[in-house]
Amino acid sequence: xxxxxxxxxxxxxxxxxxxxxxxxxxxxxxxxxxxxxxxxxxxxxxxxxxxxxxxxxxxxxxxxxxxxxxxxxxxxxxxxxxxxxxxxxxxxxxxxxxxxxxxxxxxxxxxx
Amino acid sequence: xxxxxxxxxxxxxxxxxxxxxxxxxxxxxxxxxxxxxxxxxxxxxxxxxxxxxxxxxxxxxxxxxxxxxxxxxxxxxxxxxxxxxxxxxxxxxxxxxxxxxxxxxxxxxxxxxxxxxxxx
Numbered sequence: 001x002x003x004x005x006x007x008x009x010x011x012x013x014x015x016x017x018x019x020x021x022x023x024x025x026x027x028x029x030x031x032x033x034x035x036x037x038x039x040x041x042x043x044x045x046x047x048x049x050x051x052x053x054x055x056x057x058x059x060x061x062x063x064x065x066x067x068x069x070x071x072x073x074x075x076x077x078x079x080x081x082x083x084x085x086x087x088x089x090x091x092x093x094x095x096x097x098x099x100x101x102x103x104x105x106x107x108x109x110x111x112x
Numbered sequence: 113x114x115x116x117x118x119x120x121x122x123x124x125x126x127x128x129x130x131x132x133x134x135x136x137x138x139x140x141x142x143x144x145x146x147x148x149x150x151x152x153x154x155x156x157x158x159x160x161x162x163x164x165x166x167x168x169x170x171x172x173x174x175x176x177x178x179x180x181x182x183x184x185x186x187x188x189x190x191x192x193x194x195x196x197x198x199x200x201x202x203x204x205x206x207x208x209x210x211x212x213x214x215x216x217x218x219x220x221x222x223x224x225x226x227x228x229x230x231x232x
């Protein structure tokens with residue numbers, strides 16, 4: 001079982017719609033959860049971080065964390081074509097190393 | 113947000129030569145930096161964790177003698193690809209962890225711009 005799993009997509013949504021991206025992780029001791037956006041050929045850019053169960057909102061982005069289900073999601077409201085990118089879920093594993101492990105990413109395509 | 117600078121952004125080298133990539137945290141001290149590589153349309157694979165003043169911790173399957181990591185100061189880590197071969201061609205990305213309120217909480221990891229390595 002992969003440590004961090006995502007649907008590779010592509011996820012296609014019309015402009016203005018809500019895009020929902022999902023991620024599951026295997027290590028119950030995981031403490032920190034992140035969503036990164038990566039445009040083709042570029043380095044990942046931090047979108048959201050979340051540490052506690054529940055929702056965290058920042059502008060058009062909402063991260064949701066459910067540690068019991070080992071599930072983290074990202075909602076993008078009012079999707080724009082510029083949101084088209086690969087979204088990477090990343091999890092800090094439990095323990096002293098605090099390594100950041102990435103999922104394979106979900107390709108989001110927002111159609112104008 | 114925190115700034116991490118990586119240099120060079122692109123490098124082409126001949127097979128058999130060595131290439132050094134630098135990663136700097138510009139506005140914070142990073143006791144820990146991470147090196148990743150990414151093949152086209154694939155996810156980031158952690159290569160090693162670089163700790164200031166001590167030896168790097170390599171992930172399983174990563175050759176430490178081929179990918180030399182040095183973290184000589186709190187703001188600089190370097191990755192040297194030794195005796196490079198065409199299969200080493202990849203996108204190499206460093207990241208640095210900002211100091212947090214606790215060991216696990218409040219830490220955020222920022223990425224450099226990445227370095228494209230092409231070995232010919």
